[in-house]
Structures are given as C-alpha cells and as structure tokens.
Amino acid sequence: MATRTLTNRFESRFLIRLLESPSLFTSSRSLQTLAYEEVRTSSGDRKHESTALILHGLLGSSRNWRSFSRSLASSLSVSSPSDWKMMLVDLRNHGRSTEVEGINPPHDLVNSAKDLADLVKASGWNWPDVVIGHSLGGKVALQFMQSCARGDYGQSASPPKQLWVLDSVPGEVKAEQSDGEVEKVLMTLQSLPSPIPSRKWLVDHMVELGFSRSLSEWIGTNLKRSGDSETWAFNLDGAVQMFESYRETSYWSLLENPPKETEISFVIAEKSDRWDQDTTTRLERIAKQRQSVSDGKVATHVLRNSGHWVHTDNPKGLLEIVSSNFLSTQK
Numbered sequence: 607m608a609t610r611t612l613t614n615r616f617e618s619r620f621l622i623r624l625l626e627s628p629s630l631f632t633s634s635r636s637l638q639t640l641a642y643e644e645v646r647t648s649s650g651d652r653k654h655e656s657t658a659l660i661l662h663g664l665l666g667s668s669r670n671w672r673s674f675s676r677s678l679a680s681s682l683s684v685s686s687p688s689d690w691k692m693m694l695v696d697l698r699n700h701g702r703s704t705e706v707e708g709i710n711p712p713h714d715l716v717n718s719a720k721d722l723a724d725l726v727k728a729s730g731w732n733w734p735d736v737v738i739g740h741s742l743g744g745k746v747a748l749q750f751m752q753s754c755a756r757g758d759y760g761q762s763a764s765p766p767k768q769l770w771v772l773d774s775v776p777g778e779v780k781a782e783q784s785d786g787e788v789e790k791v792l793m794t795l796q797s798l799p800s801p802i803p804s805r806k807w808l809v810d811h812m813v814e815l816g817f818s819r820s821l822s823e824w825i826g827t828n829l830k831r832s833g834d835s836e837t838w839a840f841n842l843d844g845a846v847q848m849f850e851s852y853r854e855t856s857y858w859s860l861l862e863n864p865p866k867e868t869e870i871s872f873v874i875a876e877k878s879d880r881w882d883q884d885t886t887t888r889l890e891r892i893a894k895q896r897q898s899v900s901d902g903k904v905a906t907h908v909l910r911n912s913g914h915w916v917h918t919d920n921p922k923g924l925l926e927i928v929s930s931n932f933l934s935t936q937k
Contacts, residue, residue, distance in 0.1 A: 638707065639724045640696060640703045641668075641701060641705070641706060642694060642725065643672070644694070645672070645676055645679050645691070646679065646689070646690065647679045647683040647686075647689050647691075654688045655691060657690070657691055657692075657693065657731055657732055657733075658692045658735065658736040659695055659722060659734045659737045660675055660692055661695055661743030661746055662697065663741030663743055664741060664742040664845060664849055665825075665828060665845055666701075666740075667696050667700050667702075668694035669701070670917065671740075672694065673921065674917045675694055677921070678925060678928060681925065685932075695725070697746065697848075698713060698718055698848070699841035699844030700845065701839065711847070712847065713845075714851035714855075715746055715852065718848060719749035719753055720759070722737075722750050723750070723758075734766050735766060735767050735933055736767065736768045736770070736933050737750060737768075738770040739769075739772065739774065740917065741772070741774050741914065742849070742852050745771075745774055745776075745855060747771060751765045751766055751860065752860045754766070754865075767867065767868055768868065768869045768933040769869070769870045770871050770873065770928060772916050773874065773875045774880070775880055776857045776858055776860075776872075776889065777857070777885060778856045795825070795842055796842060798811070801832060801835035801837050802836040802837065803835060804835070805829050805836060808826050809825075809826045861892050861896070864896065864902030864903070864904060868899070868903070869899050871905045871906070872905070873927060873928075874909065875913055875914055875916050876908055876909060876910050878912070889904075889906060890906055905931070907927045907931070909923050909924055910923060
C-alpha cells in the first residue's frame with residue numbers, strides 16, 4: 607500500500623530510451639467499466655499482438671506501475687516475438703475508476719475480477735495472455751483466472767496463459783499473521799475529517815499518530831484538490847470492503863489444480879512481512895508438484911533486497927525476474 611519514490615540509474619536509462627524511442631507509446635482512456643492506461647510496444651514488423659493486464663494494490667492506482675510497465679515493454683520490444691499492449695487498470699474504488707458510474711457493490715474479489723472481464727468485452731480486446739497483480743491486485747488476478755476457467759464470463763473467455771502474483775499470499779490472511787499496519791491505516795483514514803484540510807495537515811497528523819513519514823507522505827499522494835481543501839482519490843469504504851474480501855478469500859484449490867496450459871508465478875519479496883513459514887512451504891511444495899505448463903504450472907521466485915513494495919524497493923530485480931520468465935507467445 608505504501609509507495610515511495612525511488613530513482614536509480616537503471617530506471618533513468620530506461621526512461622531516456624522510452625522518451626527517445628518512437629516504438630513505445632502510452633495512452634490513457636476511461637470507459638464505463640474501469641479506467642486504464644495503455645503502454646504498448648509496436649515494432650511494426652510483427653504479425654501478432656498480445657495483451658497484459660497490470661493490477662495495483664490496495665489504495666494504489668495504475669500510475670504506481672507506469673515506470674515498471676514501460677521498462678517491461680522496452681525489454682519485450684527486444685526479446686518477444688509479439689508486440690505487447692499493457693493495460694494498467696484502476697481497480698474499482700481506486701484512481702480514476704472512482705469516477706466511473708455503474709460499478710456497484712458488493713466490493714469483493716469476485717466483482718473486482720468481473721470488472722476486468724467487462725472491460726475486456728466492452729473494449730473488444732482479446733482475452734489477456736498475461737495478468738500481473740501486486741498485493742490486492744494479485745488476488746484479483748487469481749480470481750480472474752479461476753472465474754475464466756469456470757466459465758463465469760462465458761464460453762469465449764479463456765484463462766490467462768500466465769499469471770504473475772507479486773508478493774500476495776494465496777490463502778486467507780488471519781489477524782494473528784498480520785502486524786496490523788494495514789488495518790491501523792484504514793481505521794485512521796476512516797476517522798479523519800472530510801474533506802481533509804491539506805496534504806501537509808494529513809502527513810503531520812499521521813506522523814503524530816505514530817506512522818512513518820514515508821508512509822504518511824505516500825498516503826498524502828492519494829489526495830486530490832477540491833476547492834480549498836482535499837478529498838481522497840479513492841473510495842475509502844469500498845476499499846475497506848475489498849481488503850476484507852482479500853483477507854477472507856483463499857486460492858489454494860486453484861493452485862493445486864490450475865487450468866491446463868497455464869502458469870501461475872509467485873514473486874516472494876525477501877524482506878516482506880506478508881509470508882509465514884507454513885505458507886511458503888506449502889506454496890513451494892505445490893510448485894514442485896506442478897512443473898508442467900501442459901498440466902498447469904506453479905512457480906516461485908524470490909526477489910532479493912526487497913520488501914512488500916517490489917516495484918519501488920527493487921525494480922531492477924523485479925524486471926529481471928519477470929522479463930526473463932515472461933510468456934513467449936510463439937504463434
């Protein structure tokens with residue numbers, strides 16, 4: 607949930623390449639389903655185009671993943687036989703999707719995943735080849751694959767060929783397995799006045815309550831100007847309901863019997879506080895049993911020198927893991 611700005615030489619080189627390269631472009635659109643941004647590779651000489659959905663975490667938005675998505679697109683423009691379009695989605699109750707009418711409760715993982723299916727259908731896209739989800743978005747991605755496989759979205763829907771679940775545990779998250787930071791943040795935000803007097807007031811107030819300055823400043827980035835005061839860029843009550851669904855929902859059965867011709871890859875951050883030994887051991891055991899894509903594969907990757915915020919703590923390492931193991935669509 608907390609994101610901090612991290613700039614390093616690796617990212618800077620990629621940003622320069624992107625600004626100078628005519629083969630990559632970004633567009634931003636909003637439909638009556640979900641809002642999204644588009645990053646695309648376009649070589650002009652490839653016969654096929656593949657689609658990836660990128661999903662942020664709780665209280666985040668698509669903009670959190672722009673830098674990583676552009677770097678991945680740049681990498682794939684060299685290594686992949688297909689052109690790729692990457693759709694950076696604002697999940698319900700987050701980012702610009704809070705402004706879209708017709709997204710109704712219950713605000714749970716099932717409906718969050720159905721939003722993605724509605725977006726695919728409304729846009730006339732092919733069903734995504736890859737879905738990448740961080741934290742809350744990782745479980746939305748798992749639900750999306752499960753619902754596709756069950757036929758919940760109709761016979762035309764096909765499960766993603768590859769799922770990337772970034773530092774998101776697949777099972778239920780019990781209270782005793784959490785340090786309670788997320789819950790404390792949500793309770794604090796619910797107790798604040800509305801509208802918020804100013805971003806500075808918010809940051810100072812949260813620091814006084816014992817939250818770190820980096821977390822408090824990141825929360826402040828989720829404010830938007832409204833007259834002489836500030837309002838949230840997310841629907842807080844809806845986000846709380848999504849978090850409750852995240853904690854209560856388990857996808858172990860999906861991992862034990864994944865759809866055929868698919869791969870579910872987990873990235874476990876080395877310094878993350880989301881994992882306990884039992885969960886890690888169970889996941890690694892399933893991965894050893896599920897090593898064939900034809901039967902449905904499960905894989906694990908450890909991201910060194912990173913906490914939960916994988917795309918800011920170690921973006922270079924994350925890019926190396928994802929790009930080197932990314933779906934290669936030989937059509």
